Amino acid sequence: MKVPLQKLPGHRSFELSVEYIDSLTKGLPMRTILGKEAGEAGQASAEVDFYVNEEQIIGTGQLDGWVELGCSRCLSNLRHTLSESITACFIPKAKLPSEEEAELDDEFTSDSEDTYGYEDDEIDMEPVLRERILLAIPYAPLCSEDCLGLCTVCGGNRNNSECGCDRKVIDPRLAALRNIKV
Ligand SMILES: [Zn+2]
Numbered sequence: 001m002k003v004p005l006q007k008l009p010g011h012r013s014f015e016l017s018v019e020y021i022d023s024l025t026k027g028l029p030m031r032t033i034l035g036k037e038a039g040e041a042g043q044a045s046a047e048v049d050f051y052v053n054e055e056q057i058i059g060t061g062q063l064d065g066w067v068e069l070g071c072s073r074c075l076s077n078l079r080h081t082l083s084e085s086i087t088a089c090f091i092p093k094a095k096l097p098s099e100e101e102a103e104l105d106d107e108f109t110s111d112s113e114d115t116y117g118y119e120d121d122e123i124d125m126e127p128v129l130r131e132r133i134l135l136a137i138p139y140a141p142l143c144s145e146d147c148l149g150l151c152t153v154c155g156g157n158r159n160n161s162e163c164g165c166d167r168k169v170i171d172p173r174l175a176a177l178r179n180i181k182v
């Protein structure tokens with residue numbers, strides 16, 4: 001996802017393959033929750049306009065696509081839509097403040113999130129798109145706002161059928177905990 005500086009300013013498209021999204025989301029709890037039910041991890045594309053201001057490169061655009069996640073209540077597969085705006089500022093790597101300097105300089109820290117370094121006469125959009133996607137993944141995704149979740153007694157998916165279990169019964173292990181005096 002590298003763009004040579006001599007090709008800028010201009011418009012660029014980036015395709016994020018199923019394999020790329022897979023490597024990005026591997027190990028995230030909302031992915032691993034799917035186990036062997038996991039399908040294609042997702043797909044996305046980004047359209048970005050680049051502007052050049054002396055040695056500063058500004059990229060603005062839009063990323064659209066989807067990622068497959070597991071519902072945090074019923075564990076079933078869902079497609080989470082990605083529709084994210086992108087803003088990134090690239091400056092020469094040598095001019096990026098070191099971590100210590102950035103900590104001292106509040107002004108830089110406040111807008112450093114969108115600032116990336118470049119070297120070798122090319123900018124790399126990969127870290128920008130990676131961060132944008134990871135930030136867009138909800139911590140506790142839901143297949144629908146009113147997902148009923150799994151039955152705490154039999155483990156069945158209550159969205160598919162009502163199993164009729166009596167869920168008012170307190171788990172004996174929890175009941176024992178309640179009797180502990182603190
Ligand atoms: Zn659900």
Ligand SMILES: [Zn+2]
Pocket residue numbers: 151152153154155156163164165
């Ligand atoms: Zn049940």
